[in-house]
Amino acid sequence: MTAESRFTQESIVQVRQAISEAQGNEVLVVGRLDDNQKIYSITIAARGNEEAVPALKPYLEKGDVIVHNHPSALLKPSHADLRIAAQLGNQGIGFYIVDNNVENTYVVAEPVTGREIRALDSEELAAILQPGGKLNNCFPAYEERLSQIEMLRLCTLGFNKDLICLSEAGTGIGKSLAYLIPAFSWVLCNGERVVISTATINLQQQLIEKDIPLVKRLFDSDPGVVLVKGRSNYLCLTRLRESNSELSLFDEVNENLNAIVQWSLTTSTGSRSDLSFFPDDDLWYRLCSEADACRGLRCPDRERCFVLRARREAAAARILVVNHHLLFADLSMRIAGAGFESSAVLPPFHRIIFDEAHNIENSATSFFSRSFSSLSIAKYTGRLLRKKKGRKYGLLLGLEKLLHHHNLINEVQNILGEVAGKSRCLDVTSAQLLSGNLNFRLTNEKPDIILTPVILAAFQPENILIIILES
Ligand code: SF4
Secondary structure, eight states: OBGGGTBOHHHHHHHHHHHHHTTTOOEEEEEEEOTTSOEEEEEEEEESOGGGHHHHGGGOOTTOEEEEEOTTSOOOOOHHHHHHHHHHHTTTOEEEEEOTTSOBEEEEEOOOOOOOOOOOOHHHHHHHHSTTSHHHHHOTTOOOOHHHHHHHHHHHHHHHHTOOOOOOOOTTSOHHHHHHHHHHHHHHHHOOOEEEEESOHHHHHHIIIIIHHHHHHHHTOOOOEEEOOOGGGBBOHHHHHHHHTTOOSSSHHHHHHHHHHHHHHHOSSOBGGGSSSOOOHHHHHHHBOOTTTOOGGGOTTTTTOHHHHHHHHHHHOSEEEEEHHHHHHHHHHIIIIIOSSSOSSSOOOSEEEESSGGGHHHHHHHHSSOOOOHHHHHHHHHHHOEEETTEEESHHHHHHHHHTOTTHHHHHHHHHHHHHHHHHHHHHHHHHHHTTOSOOOOOSSOOGGGGSHHHHHHTSHHHHHHHHHHO
16 A cells, blocks of 8 residues: 555655665654544654564553664565564554555554543442342342442542552441442443452452352443463463373372363363362372473364363453452562463453452462472472382472483482472471461571571572472
8 A cells, every 4th residue: 555545744754764764675654643543643753674573662652663673675574573563462562564655555464553541430330239229129128328339439530540549348238339330331431441350369259159140230241251260270272191101090089080080071161169078288289280390382282172161251251350469479470571462361351350459468469479388399309309119200200311321220319319308397497487386487587497408498489499408
């Protein structure tokens, strides 16, 4: 298409000049659109090919366009162009290719221009909860609750004005409806995804099984609601297959393993909560999905993978119910570089409602701290090497073959024995440190015991195995 259909005359001249100043080599320009969807303002951002795009990200906003010239005048996008355009597209940023004379344009990805946000009508929503309203029509035994309506008005104000609202609600005022009604209305009016974060499974169940179906009836609409769980709640088909190949007969663990193998053939969710029995924690953590071991889209089991299916369902939903821990996991990935416009643990979202917010501190503390015990260390060392009925299993067997190091298992076996001894010692020393208290807060005044090598290592858990192995 002609460049004129996408650029104003002034911006065409400016881009042409920038290319000329770069002696016809590749340049990257950030363009901003006017009301006619034409680029009217440009910033020369970098000279170089599309690999320079990541350096531009801090200067880009949703709805902007990156313009890139192909000196060859062939406007067909390269693989690198397509990859960058896909990444930018997730953030609502467009990608155009032009020739050096800026006569023709190839639109690889359209920008997503800002949509107008529709404000909610507070009185209209309050009327749902008032006598004679929709809730009253659903439940003839309904009672008006003034504090519930007041809370609904506050939540509506928060949505409309981008405010952080804090509401303390006594038991029984019906706080879930007070925030769910504005949340549903916001999603239906504006399409923005809302996350509802809770501390307990009980509340999640109440929301999913009781309150949300009721609000769907009140609105006679379903914007797509999904309960999102952490990946360790889902069976990993690859790990199940690997564990099953270690199966030996006649013990209780294997009875459970057999039952899980049978269940895996029929379950549509793969979620631990859908099992008809409580599997032993050790067994489940050998079978559930783990981020470090997951091969994602390269996995041979991806077609039936329960984690990938749950992610697809979450991506299609507009209201996500999560727990605080999962939300903090998502936020920490975003802060660490994933950004707020693409998927991290959760798909991108715009609004958060914290229910049971008094538990946020505990959840944040548990997420941003590490915990370990002699049991968890045994679990990790067991993944390296474990013995069962005289046979050896674990990653070291494969490693020994891979490295052609025929004495590796014998050498590491002694070190693993030492690790087990040190971790038991750590338990004892930690118990002394706590000396009967349930917790210990670190201050500048450290008791002598904290300076012992084992405890020092404990405060740097990522180093503990290395320190113990070196000692
Ligand atoms: S994609 Fe990951 S979680 Fe799913 S089956 Fe494969 S390894 Fe397991």
